[in-house]
Amino acid sequence: MDEERPALHRWLGSAALIGGVPLALLALLAVTGRAEAGPALFAMAGTALAALLLARRWLGNLSRLAAVLRRADAGEGAWPEPPSAPPLLPALAEVSEGVARLARSLAERGELLGRMRRADAAILESLPDPLLVLGADRAALRANAAARALFGARAAEAGPLAGDAAALMRHPALAGAVDRALAEGTRQAADIVLPVPVPRELAAQVIPLDPPLFDGGRLVVLLADRTRERAVERMRADFVANASHELRTPLASLMGFIETLRGPAKDDPEAQARFLGIMAEQSERMRRLIEDLLGLSRIELAEHQAPTERVPLAALARAEAEAMAPILASRHVELSLDLDEAAVAAPADAEQLAQVLRNLLENAVRHGQEGGEVKLCVARTGSPRPGVTMSVADDGPGIAREHIPRLTERFYRVDKARSRNAGGTGLGLAIVKHIVNRHRGQLHIESRPGEGATFKVWLPAE
Ligand SMILES: Nc1ncnc2c1ncn2[C@@H]1O[C@H](COP(=O)(O)OP(=O)(O)O)[C@@H](O)[C@H]1O
Ligand SMILES: [Mg+2]
Known part of the structure; x- marks a missing residue:
């Protein structure tokens, strides 16, 4: 008892x-x-x-x-x-x-x-967008997982408001929106650019809570990371500007020569022949550019559609190597092959893989050294997953480390003038990357200045 x-x-x-x-x-x-x-x-x-x-x-x-x-x-x-x-x-x-x-x-x-409160917390916690709950004193009472990830692990350890989060709350645009939301009791929006440590663009919604939450929460700040979106927008705008610029240059030169041929060079057959040669070169450059642009957009359209063929890579590589003969001869480059006959990429698209090889071989010959050596290798790999690799290695000038991550951007060229003179459009590696993505493969670029470059493509096999 x-x-x-x-x-x-x-x-x-x-x-x-x-x-x-x-x-x-x-x-x-x-x-x-x-x-x-x-x-x-x-x-x-x-x-x-x-x-x-x-x-x-x-x-x-x-x-x-x-x-x-x-x-x-x-x-x-x-x-x-x-x-x-x-x-x-x-x-x-x-x-x-x-x-x-x-x-x-x-x-x-x-x-x-208690269960409802836990459910609410779980929903908040798992929302994909970063979210902060602020008290009347503007201090963060809670931050969900996305917000903690946005502000780094440091913020999570030191409580909701630390480091970047504190910088964010001091941002004039956000502080202004918080003030207005508290004063007017209405939802406010703000666009925020955080320059450090990684430049970030955030869209913030500040929503006042009336009545306040049980823990004293007066405001919800919803953040949406627009960094990627804005980057894509900028890239698109840059792309149009770049493409127009690339087309305008040869066009301007063509128009200039036409003027000259009509005027000063009207009766000079020698100059005419020379100018027509340059004009043919310029129109060829425009043709290549338009072809690459169309090719790129076609590949982009099909990028989310998986390929369906089985492609034996050795045969493909031999065919492409043969087609390279004229430009190999013109640059006195020797091409050696090391082909595993059993390497079969699947699922794959034969025409697109040929395009990859063509672009990589052309780059090795054009950007490598005159009279140099290029190795084309096709092999099977077991790790990490069963797959096949195609690699093209040259003994040219190589590429400085800072350029490597950017090579697959459209129109990115280490040396614009040299690339143009070599007949490049600056789109080759962008095309390669899109094709590799469509195949769920990987592109590795290894190079050091003065030591040549190796472009290796990994593709899934059966
Ligand atoms: N094998 C290579 N060796 C040195 N630089 C290379 C090589 N391949 C590509 N590059 C660099 O990468 C840039 C982009 O290549 P790409 O997209 O094919 O454009 P393009 O060949 O038309 O210039 C080239 O302009 C060149 O600067
Ligand atoms: Mg190229």
């Missing part, structure tokens, strides 16, 4: 309350001689004993009831059952049952509330 023992004074007090009046009446009867002393004393003893027992039982019941209330108040899930022995006072039994029911339903409601 964990029944609390009632304190002595309370016990005696309660017993006195219950038995006091009958005891006093019995004493009065005995004293005034209306009752005989013996039976009166006996009745008094009985009354006192009954009062003591009743008080003890009553206090015990009440203290259990108090315990039930205390536990319910503390929000504990478990509550004591109402006193097992029925209380002597029937009304108390009903109260005790009522309290037990109340405590049970309170506990259930408390648990439901």
